Amino acid sequence: MSRLLSSISRLGRSVQHFTEDLGILGVFLFNAIRHGLNPPYTLKPVIRQIYFIGARSGLMITVAGLFVGMVVALQFYDTLVRFGSVSMLGSAVGLSLIRELGPVLTALLVTGRAGSAICAELGIMRTDHQIDALDCMAIDPYRYLIIPRLLAGVISVPLLTAIFVLMGIAGGYFIGVLLFGVSHGAYMQGMADTVLPRDMLMCLVKAVVFGLLIVWISAARGFLLHRDRKGAFGPEGVSRVTTEAVVLTSVSVLFADYLISALLL
């Protein structure tokens, strides 16, 4: 009986913790936006962060996009050739890249590369009391640390997604047209015919939302390291918080992906 009660109360506790965490995340974003709206606005920190989140991810995204496009074209070709509708290859590659693979894979790659780094950096700043030091010097840590990263995420991820999709289409072209001999016109025109402005809109909405989610969750986990429930501080805390941030961000990206697809389809 007491076993049953204790397991029920465990369930209750985890629900409570979950809502608490959501609340903390919400308050974090609210604070960041509220502090960020105060002038003066400076562009330099944002450019630094775009360099780190966006430009430095460019090569990785290019290579990843190329290979994803190639493998998608390969798989679709093998499937379509059984139905004798190889001319649909362009549509299949274009639609799957623009609607799903582009935004989602870009977001996951950026999470792994930049999200983890943001979280670890802010977490170490927190354990070293650097954020408290900023507070002492009357430098608003939200404005100085969070807002440039948020803006950079929202700006960089759509651009990276566009590069990913373009490289994916090029990779698909390489496999489909150059290797398997699908005609150039069938590939390009088929793609242009089936991809609608609506699909482009979905791609952009996803990329912007994912960009926000990645920086928001990663930054919040690192920045609020001292609020961590398990009470860890120092290197151990940073490592755990970073792992959690990557897992949480990836899951939220996939969840948001489903939600946006369901809403916009």
Place this chain on the structure above:
Amino acid sequence: MKHQNIELTVGIFFLAGLLSLTWIAMRMGNMGGISQPEYELQARFVSVSGLKEGAFVEAAGVRVGHVADISFDSETYEALITLSIAESVQVQEDSTASIRTSGIIGDKFVKLTPGGAEELLSAGMEITETESSISIEELISKYIFESKD
């Protein structure tokens, strides 16, 4: 020097991203450039089964417009569709609009066959000669049941 490097890299990244975006938008999303002026015509069909909004309108195999709207007329129990056609294309009063399929499993599209009349249709007018979509199932079942007799 180092700061300038960062700005240069960010600039290149921005340019690459924006170029990719515009290329995809123009090439794929058909959102590009100067959109041709179009005018709208109406047409009624007994059935438009399988036709979707945005489907192409073709004349002699050349794309001249798209299906802007599909609705149901509850008075006549007919489908009322709105065709958006490029302004440079003139449609005679007795032209025929028919719904065809590209290939056997392809998309449905509207085919315009020119008529011989002098009068041209202007925006908002209706194409009266129409042929509904052909259902392959119906054709096959007809064939099977007729051949039994």
